[in-house]
Amino acid sequence: MKNLFIVANWKSNKTVKKAEEWIKEMAKRAKARSFGIGKWQMANGLEVILCPPFTLLYYLKLQVTSYKLQVKLGAQDISPFPEGKYTGAVSARMLKELVDYVIIGHSERRKYFRETEQILENKVREALDFNLLPIFCVQEKTTVVPEGVKIVAYEPPSAIGTGNPDTPENGNKIAFSFKERLGRETVVLYGGSVTSENVKGFCQQENLSGVLVGGASLDPKEFFEIVKNVSKI
Template identity: 30%
Template sequence: MARKKIIAGNWKMNMTPSQAVALVNELKPLVETEEADVVFCVPAIDIIPAMEAAKGSNIVIGAENMYYEEKGAYTGEIAPDMLTDAGVKYVIIGHSERREYFKETDEDVNKKVLKAFEHDITPIICCGETLAQREQGVTMDFVRMQIKIAFQNVTADQAKTAVIAYEPIWAIGTGKTATTEQAQEVCAGIRACIGEIYDDATAQAIRIQYGGSVNPATAPELFAQPDIDGGLVGGASLKPDFGKIVNWK
């Protein structure tokens, strides 16, 4: 069975609640499609107003982060049941900005992934290498390590429902995009890695996105690749252009 594309916007630290509502209302008619699942991962304070604004549309609202404890003295963190109670179905985990600026480790990512599955939230698990690592020829070694640790103690049935986002760090917000061949090569390598951890059926079921300066010009060629099942889109998800990415065909 063919994998349905998933195109997710990562708003990052942008949009006040009122701006979020305005953006959802602007994008609603532009992102209508049956070809792909459309997810907006928004700042925590925007989740509820964005959810209200998206009602009746094909837009699903996701979160940008989540903590791996149920509740407690973790000032400033968001618990998984806070997300599920608000209706959240997806959460981005392990984005390179979380890893770099907030010192999240592979082990933290794994704890968050396990907790997301426990609460029936689909994790969008990010991985990707720096420019130095690509130039050193260790891209696949590094990405495989991130994947193997992220999926520790995750069952095959859970893994089949996960989303992996391959984002070369050197292509995020830089305007540089990995070539189609580079993106496909790594996404195929990630699928092979999942096949090694689990089996071929799991590898064929899991959806792998490409992220890193995806735009309307690059999306059609990227999404046509056999192992690229959509995109995790940053800056372009805050503009009407996102509609062109979602309707790439």
């Protein structure tokens, strides 16, 4: 049985108040649906990773611990520079106390922030230097993947926030091509208009090991259904 990953990317959304409402709803549903008494006990091999904005990381770390939810935290971005005189940057050293994972190279970062291959390589290096696991986003089979990356997320631009996901079968083919290029041990996720209705189709593919969820992760009811459906695989 392969390990499965569900990564929630909140992007630039939610205040502390909204995050509090989300976490309370998730905890309530976890308890009511028999994922353990007061705990979110997932199926063996299923890892749920929550990637909120920087402003919510510390708060959510406390809340996840308080509610005993089986959730790990990740960052949506990381500085390509070490700690120091880089105004506005959030370094790997600063994130190390809060997260286990970090998303790097998301299509929106490439598009709106003009992130180059060199910048992304520097971000991966910084993450690895502090034992953070990069979730490296790729848009096509030829996307350059820096050395040391073990988790890639295939996110076709046409499927990001459009409600028009790729097919599970094509996602599986793309995942196979990355495993052939990077190594069979590479974990490949699918991202792009993932919902509770289509998530099982992606996660059941031989070469896909989970999903990167965007808009659907903002609704705690919908996200819980995504997790519940995957836990049954």
